[in-house]
Amino acid sequence: MIVKQRYNKFKNIPTFVDGIRFASKKEAARYQELKLLEMNDEIRNLELQPRFACVVNGKKVCDYVADFRYFSNNSYVVEDVKGKKTDVYKLKKKLVEALWPGVTITEV
Numbered sequence: 001m002i003v004k005q006r007y008n009k010f011k012n013i014p015t016f017v018d019g020i021r022f023a024s025k026k027e028a029a030r031y032q033e034l035k036l037l038e039m040n041d042e043i044r045n046l047e048l049q050p051r052f053a054c055v056v057n058g059k060k061v062c063d064y065v066a067d068f069r070y071f072s073n074n075s076y077v078v079e080d081v082k083g084k085k086t087d088v089y090k091l092k093k094k095l096v097e098a099l100w101p102g103v104t105i106t107e108v
Contacts, residue, residue, distance in 0.1 A: 010084055020048065027067055027081040030108055034068060044071040050078065052103070054095045064092045066105065075102075082107045 012024035018035075022028035037043045050069040054061045068079040082089070085107070093105050 012083065024081065024083065026083060030068070030079070030081050034070060038070070042072070043077075046070045052096050052100055054092070054099055056099070061095065062092060064096045077106060078103055079106045079108050 012026075015022050015025045015028035017028045017031055020031070022031060031048070034043065034046055038046050047069045048067070050066050052064045052066070054064060066078045067081045068077075070077055070079075080089075080093075096103060096105060
């Protein structure tokens with residue numbers, strides 16, 4: 001029996017770290033970096049997959065799910081690990097930054 005390894009359309013390879021499934025090796029590596037920073041008290045309150053609701057005129061348009069959020073230098077940092085920036089991602093990024101004052105999405 002031949003078993004094919006499944007890839008997504010961008011050829012990312014899902015990777016597990018600490019029992020957590022990450023969409024890519026790059027995202028898993030960034031998680032490990034952030035865990036080290038948190039252990040060394042350089043960042044605090046590391047969150048995975050924080051969700052931002054995009055509501056316009058009382059109607060929910062979509063949700064944006066970032067990869068990470070953490071507290072550093074007296075403010076929250078929202079990160080998205082990107083290999084390819086899709087048109088949908090670009091639109092959601094602009095929407096979140098417009099609807100959520102103070103939120104800037106950092107791409108890693």
